Amino acid sequence: MKTALLVIDVQMALAHEDALGTERSCPEAESNITQLLDKFRGDGSTVVHIHHHGTDPEDPFHPDAPGCAVQPFAAPATNEPIVVKTGSSGFVGTALLAILQDAGVERVILCGATANHCVESTTRSAADLGFQPIYAADAVWTYGLTGPDGKSHNAAQVHSVSMATLDGEIADVKSTNDILAL
Template sequence: MTRALVVIDVQESFRARPLWETISNPKIAHQVDRLVRLARQAGDTVVWVLHSEPGSGDVFDPELGHVRLLEELRREEREPLIHKTSHNAFTTTNLQQLLTERGIRELVVCGIRTEQCVETTTRVASDLGYQVTFVTDATATNPIAHRDAPAGQSVADLLSDPRTLSADEVIRRTEYALAGRFATLATVDELEAAAGSRA
């Protein structure tokens, strides 16, 4: 097949942070698992991407043990696992080489965070000539603090600040930015229905 599912940063690092309590989609692993099963049934490549910040001493530092898939997910041995250190999954990895070697021209993307690593990967992929499907309900994000908010504020302060952008608003803005420009938007249900109609 010439299509790949790229699962971006669905990792325990996020669950290890206090901000996880504000995540837009706490059951993201379930949605991602549905996409993984669809991809495997179709014979598509599944590529797993993890974000890593070696030496940082935080939850993205591999030494602390959180840079691994959410425990609900299972990767098959034949499925590539790549580690990135930039927001998009291309710049600091061999992802493009891997896709080129397999003749892949179409990507389905999902993961954490909607507007950050998943959106950035989508934009870069589009610029590289890939046809991209962005599966909104298989992404997740958190509220975003205002640029003038104090660094290191607590979750309670983040949520009580009227300038904070809600996770729902972040997702909505991402959809507006991507649709018709960088990607086709889809839901897991829509992709399952399309797969059923092709069977």
Template sequence: MTVSALLLIDIQNDYFPSFTRAKMPLPHMDAASAQAAHLLAAARRSGTIVIHVKHVMASDAAPFFHPGTPGSELHESVAPQSEETVIEKTRPNSFVGTKLQELLREAQVEHLTICGAMSQMCIDATVRAAVDLGFKVTLAHDACAAATVEHDGVTASSDMVQAAIMAPLAASYAEVQRASECVARLQG
């Protein structure tokens, strides 16, 4: 039997438009977290390993996720239970500078279900790294949120960024599914 884990990445207050002091509100973050909460509940019911990843910026000059602030805290919709692991990271890739790979290997995890934010940064970096490390990955795309970005005078909406990230991940890295499909798989 394949051992699986659910990774909830950076579902933190600073990303939520509904959090009054949000420093980096993402469109669709509230909807994404609601889907992540469904995944989390299914993982808990099925006994799937749950790991929360929390981004804490190393510098006070960073635009968001300042250490010790309410904005850097994990959102209440996916609050960890005492037996669940919380890993803090300072880079987009959840494996860099953390014990994530070690914890997964010790638990003999082969498959990861991933959700969270931001799709174009920490989700993309972590999914690609996980596959490069030999894990099979399922990405719950509607339990992820992206930012609207601008480059060289071109603005890409969060919806366009989401599609531009999910399409190549689906082509070469992960099984990209709706959260409801992931829930059905977890419930087996």
């Protein structure tokens, strides 16, 4: 089955959050994304980079902001397509579907940030469009949240809930080691 790796929103705005000491899940995500990139590149498999561009000039992901730059470890190779999105799903308003269809892709492996926002949204869209998504559980990360009820949820809880809502119904949730063994 032809498989593509989707690397989502691995941009400096998130590295800036980390540098501020913001609590996050999955500190090994960058290392695992690097392993996935190495494997896919070594096999000559399809790798697509999805980058977020905020439309508000105050957004840290705005194209003119330093946070929009890609984190160096996840920099696209010259032959790897880059899809720019302005919403949460990498499929909405982009060429991602056409890129994957043109490459004959049937299964997508999703990694990047954040687990419960753009990675989860792109995973859901991939399933809706007929792809077989695999959510790389330890190659994604997120941050804590406070709900409208004022209740705080730490990053590990948010990460766990994201995996739980996807696994078995929308996607297969697997570790990087299990994905590399596929």
